[in-house]
Amino acid sequence: MKKLLLGIFVLLTGGFAGAQVRFVDAGELTLIGKALPTEHPYHRIDTAVYKGFTPTENQQIRCSAGLAIVFRTNTSRLDLFPHYSSFVYRGGSTPRVASEGFDLYIRQDGEWLYAASRDSGKRGKSFTLISGMDTSEKECLLYLPNYSELLSLQIGVDEGASITPLENPFRHKIVIFGSSFTHGVSTSRAGMSYPMQIERNTGLYFCSIACSGNCKLQPYFADYLGDVKDADAMVFDGFSNPDAKMIRERLIPFIARIREKLPTTPLIFVQTIYRESCNFNLAVRAREEAKQAAAREMMAQAMREFDGIYFIDKANLTGTDHATSADGTHPSDLGYWRWAQNLQPELLKVLRKCGIR
Amino acid sequence: MKKLLLGIFVLLTGGFAGAQVRFVDAGELTLIGKALPTEHPYHRIDTAVYKGFTPTENQQIRCSAGLAIVFRTNTSRLDLFPHYSSFVYRGGSTPRVASEGFDLYIRQDGEWLYAASRDSGKRGKSFTLISGMDTSEKECLLYLPNYSELLSLQIGVDEGASITPLENPFRHKIVIFGSSFTHGVSTSRAGMSYPMQIERNTGLYFCSIACSGNCKLQPYFADYLGDVKDADAMVFDGFSNPDAKMIRERLIPFIARIREKLPTTPLIFVQTIYRESCNFNLAVRAREEAKQAAAREMMAQAMREFDGIYFIDKANLTGTDHATSADGTHPSDLGYWRWAQNLQPELLKVLRKCGIR
Numbered sequence: 001m002k003k004l005l006l007g008i009f010v011l012l013t014g015g016f017a018g019a020q021v022r023f024v025d026a027g028e029l030t031l032i033g034k035a036l037p038t039e040h041p042y043h044r045i046d047t048a049v050y051k052g053f054t055p056t057e058n059q060q061i062r063c064s065a066g067l068a069i070v071f072r073t074n075t076s077r078l079d080l081f082p083h084y085s086s087f088v089y090r091g092g093s094t095p096r097v098a099s100e101g102f103d104l105y106i107r108q109d110g111e112w113l114y115a116a117s118r119d120s121g122k123r124g125k126s127f128t129l130i131s132g133m134d135t136s137e138k139e140c141l142l143y144l145p146n147y148s149e150l151l152s153l154q155i156g157v158d159e160g161a162s163i164t165p166l167e168n169p170f171r172h173k174i175v176i177f178g179s180s181f182t183h184g185v186s187t188s189r190a191g192m193s194y195p196m197q198i199e200r201n202t203g204l205y206f207c208s209i210a211c212s213g214n215c216k217l218q219p220y221f222a223d224y225l226g227d228v229k230d231a232d233a234m235v236f237d238g239f240s241n242p243d244a245k246m247i248r249e250r251l252i253p254f255i256a257r258i259r260e261k262l263p264t265t266p267l268i269f270v271q272t273i274y275r276e277s278c279n280f281n282l283a284v285r286a287r288e289e290a291k292q293a294a295a296r297e298m299m300a301q302a303m304r305e306f307d308g309i310y311f312i313d314k315a316n317l318t319g320t321d322h323a324t325s326a327d328g329t330h331p332s333d334l335g336y337w338r339w340a341q342n343l344q345p346e347l348l349k350v351l352r353k354c355g356i357r
Numbered sequence: 358m359k360k361l362l363l364g365i366f367v368l369l370t371g372g373f374a375g376a377q378v379r380f381v382d383a384g385e386l387t388l389i390g391k392a393l394p395t396e397h398p399y400h401r402i403d404t405a406v407y408k409g410f411t412p413t414e415n416q417q418i419r420c421s422a423g424l425a426i427v428f429r430t431n432t433s434r435l436d437l438f439p440h441y442s443s444f445v446y447r448g449g450s451t452p453r454v455a456s457e458g459f460d461l462y463i464r465q466d467g468e469w470l471y472a473a474s475r476d477s478g479k480r481g482k483s484f485t486l487i488s489g490m491d492t493s494e495k496e497c498l499l500y501l502p503n504y505s506e507l508l509s510l511q512i513g514v515d516e517g518a519s520i521t522p523l524e525n526p527f528r529h530k531i532v533i534f535g536s537s538f539t540h541g542v543s544t545s546r547a548g549m550s551y552p553m554q555i556e557r558n559t560g561l562y563f564c565s566i567a568c569s570g571n572c573k574l575q576p577y578f579a580d581y582l583g584d585v586k587d588a589d590a591m592v593f594d595g596f597s598n599p600d601a602k603m604i605r606e607r608l609i610p611f612i613a614r615i616r617e618k619l620p621t622t623p624l625i626f627v628q629t630i631y632r633e634s635c636n637f638n639l640a641v642r643a644r645e646e647a648k649q650a651a652a653r654e655m656m657a658q659a660m661r662e663f664d665g666i667y668f669i670d671k672a673n674l675t676g677t678d679h680a681t682s683a684d685g686t687h688p689s690d691l692g693y694w695r696w697a698q699n700l701q702p703e704l705l706k707v708l709r710k711c712g713i714r
Contacts, residue, residue, distance in 0.1 A: 092453040092476030097684055106637055114679045115637045119449030132640035188689035280463055280472045283489035322471045323694060327454055332545035333689035
């Protein structure tokens with residue numbers, strides 16, 4: 001029935017951008033990556049329902065990082081026609097392909113294989129993401145921009161081609177809250193954030209509410225997380241943004257607040273990574289070491305006070321050759337790829353302990 | 358004497374940006390990476406002397422890609438005050454840190470260790486690249502922007518600190534001509550282009566005249582290269598930009614033209630890499646395979662016709678997991694890091710054959 005309705009919609013919108021391509025609204029396909037429903041199609045948290053966020057936090061959680069559209073199609077090309085609000089984050093270390101562009105994977109022999117990625121070019125125009133494909137039916141995973149507020153997205157296919165929703169290909173539900181590292185600053189494209197890499201590698205479903213610069217163990221994030229009743233586990237890159245003092249003050253109350261609503265959900269905290277600016281900047285080095293020490297101390301206390309709390313405190317998640325930094329703080333794709341490769345076995349170990357596999 | 362003059366200059370320009378930092382012109386330090394001298398300090402080819410380039414080629418070879426300033430200093434911080442022309446390339450896959458920013462390495466235990474990198478922020482203002490360092494004397498390698506025409510650069514140090522030229526720390530002279538891959542599109546920062554990685558890893562001196570989209574075996578580039586009499590070898594990423602037909606038509610005349618001026622200089626050609634857009638775009642796949650086949654065929658002929666011609670035709674320089682692309686064509690740092698790691702031993706083998714080690 002859903003397919004029939006979509007078929008009708010598709011016929012009605014045919015010819016949207018010329019004779020060769022017809023567009024369907026991505027809303028008619030399957031959107032994955034959202035921890036809880038939102039009224040706005042591409043916001044990650046419903047900021048009309050959840051309050052207390054700062055203006056910057058509101059902007060970040062309205063970005064489509066970690067969201068993706070999944071669908072089946074036998075088209076030879078895919079065009080995209082996105083509409084954005086005025087908010088696009090333009091950090092110096094993040095290319096436009098990642099901040100406002102799209103990143104396409106296609107399933108081949110059971111694996112998600114990179115297909116295409118690009119920035120969206122001029123506003124108010126459609127663009128071709130990929131062409132020249134054979135017309136066998138394919139399963140597609142299209143990541144949305146990391147740092148833009150997307151208002152709508154039309155997906156264009158060959159006039160005679162089908163495009164239908166695909167069921168969420170990932171299993172379980174793991175909510176991840178984190179800093180810019182988790183949000184995906186300095187990645188080359190949306191699919192290269194480490195949670196999305198681990199998702200494709202393992203098949204485990206990640207819903208990211210990462211919030212660049214603003215993952216600071218805030219009570220209103222705890223309130224939100226407490227409402228995600230069907231989460232199988234929660235992962236926290238929670239020691240990257242707060243300083244040592246904040247970690248000491250906020251970690252226990254943050255966990256307690258989640259535990260009020262979710263008494264047993266596994267809560268897995270990950271130590272913050274080494275920042276390459278520490279190689280020579282002694283002030284940053286001292287600050288980072290103090291944060292790491294505070295995280296260790298407070299995690300030990302948290303694990304004594306609460307059940308189901310885990311701490312992954314593994315050194316050198318991005319390697320030891322110091323080649324991985326984009327700007328002294330954030331990894332490049334080289335760093336994020338290693339991070340995913342090194343964190344994944346540690347995370348799987350904990351998840352298996354919790355019966356999630 | 359040079360140090361004395363610099364000292365006087367430094368005194369004269371002291372206090373340029375307030376009491377704490379004094380600026381020196383980078384021209385008073387050591388500039389490395391230029392194959393032949395130019396009148397303009399940061400152009401790679403003197404376009405008043407060498408003619409025939411298209412307007413786009415002129416723009417590209419006036420960018421400071423592959424150039425670096427080397428110096429000694431005991432400052433605790435480094436500020437930079439760059440001035441640019443209006444030309445900055447803003448491709449969607451290249452972050453501003455790489456296109457217009459700076460990338461600093463400091464020598465530690467004989468190795469070049471990443472220190473800091475950032476974009477230059479607002480025009481007409483200085484910015485702090487690094488602070489918080491101890492004040493031991495350090496050897497610094499500061500890469501200039503990949504995709505900007507830099508008009509001048511002032512380097513700021515603590516008011517009481519010294520800053521003096523360092524001799525070029527690299528040995529031999531290898532000129533490299535190539536496409537955007539070699540120029541450094543989609544790197545996170547200037548030091549991550551593969552020639553600069555190999556330079557730091559091996560100590561071999563690379564002078565890059567890479568020219569994004571425009572390394573097409575042009576006769577006027579051959580004329581320029583023929584004038585670099587003191588080059589120990591030349592490396593070519595020469596099969597990425599031309600199509601198969603162009604490779605067939607141009608390769609032999611291109612080599613012949615260089616050989617007129619340089620009868621024995623080793624000329625080392627590298628096969629173009631796999632483009633990840635070929636995973637599903639059959640049109641691109643066919644075009645790329647035709648290019649690679651033409652390169653193989655013409656290189657065989659070139660090696661029969663000329664002495665001192667080498668061809669590195671190694672598959673999978675960026676790996677086989679298809680995780681390395683920024684935009685389907687250009688690698689991310691992950692791809693460039695693997696490229697450097699995989700090309701380096703092959704290149705060293707050829708160079709050793711030529712007596713360069």
